[in-house]
Amino acid sequence: xxxxxxxxxxxxxxxxxxxxxxxxxxxxxxxxxxxxxxxxxxxxxxxxxxxxxxxxxxxxxxxxxxxxxxxxxxxxxxxxxxxxxxxxxxxxxxxxxxxxxxxxxxxxxxx
Amino acid sequence: xxxxxxxxxxxxxxxxxxxxxxxxxxxxxxxxxxxxxxxxxxxxxxxxxxxxxxxxxxxxxxxxxxxxxxxxxxxxxxxxxxxxxxxxxxxxxxxxxxxxxxxxxxxxxxx
Numbered sequence: 001x002x003x004x005x006x007x008x009x010x011x012x013x014x015x016x017x018x019x020x021x022x023x024x025x026x027x028x029x030x031x032x033x034x035x036x037x038x039x040x041x042x043x044x045x046x047x048x049x050x051x052x053x054x055x056x057x058x059x060x061x062x063x064x065x066x067x068x069x070x071x072x073x074x075x076x077x078x079x080x081x082x083x084x085x086x087x088x089x090x091x092x093x094x095x096x097x098x099x100x101x102x103x104x105x106x107x108x109x110x111x
Numbered sequence: 112x113x114x115x116x117x118x119x120x121x122x123x124x125x126x127x128x129x130x131x132x133x134x135x136x137x138x139x140x141x142x143x144x145x146x147x148x149x150x151x152x153x154x155x156x157x158x159x160x161x162x163x164x165x166x167x168x169x170x171x172x173x174x175x176x177x178x179x180x181x182x183x184x185x186x187x188x189x190x191x192x193x194x195x196x197x198x199x200x201x202x203x204x205x206x207x208x209x210x211x212x213x214x215x216x217x218x219x220x221x222x
Contacts (some may be wrong), residue, residue, distance in 0.1 A: 041215060101153075
C-alpha cells in the first residue's frame, strides 16, 4: 500500500522544538521527503533522506528515519513564528518520479 | 526569475464549462507534474510527463487532459467541469526525482 499518515495539528511555543511525525506503509520507499507549504503558496522542499540513512541534520532541521517501524520524523529546533505552515512528508519508490504525500501537519507557533 | 509559473492563479467558472490551466518552467527540467490538492489539503499526483511523454497517469477522469507542447510547458485542460473538481492544482518540475519544484498553485472554484 501507499498510505502515508501524519497527525493533523501541532502547536508549540516560539523557541521550543517541534517534532512532526509521519508513518508510511511501503517498505520499498527509496527517498523520504519533507515539504513545507505556507498559506496560499506552493510546496517547498525542506529536506530529504535516502532510505539507507537513519538521520540527517541540516541547520535547525533534523530528520530521523526508523525503517523497521516505517516512521519518519522532522524536528525543528528553536521554532519561530515563520515556521508556521503545513508540513508534508512524502515518499518515492525505486527512485521514481511519483511522490506519495502524507496528509499534512498544520504547525502553529505561538508567542 | 527562474521558477515554475502557473496561470491563472484563480479560476472561477460554472459547472459544465471547459477550462485550461497553463504551466511553464524555465529551470531546464525534463519532467513536469500536475497535482491536485483538495479542501482537506490532501495532495495527490495526477500526471507526469518526461520530455513531452506521459509517464504517470493516475486514476483521473478522462475529462482531464494534459498537453505538453514542449518540455518547458505542461498544460491541463478540463472538460465538463464538475463541483468536485474544485481544488488547488499545482504544477511541478524536476530534473532528478529527489527534488520537485512546485508552482504557486491555481485555485479552481466550480459553481
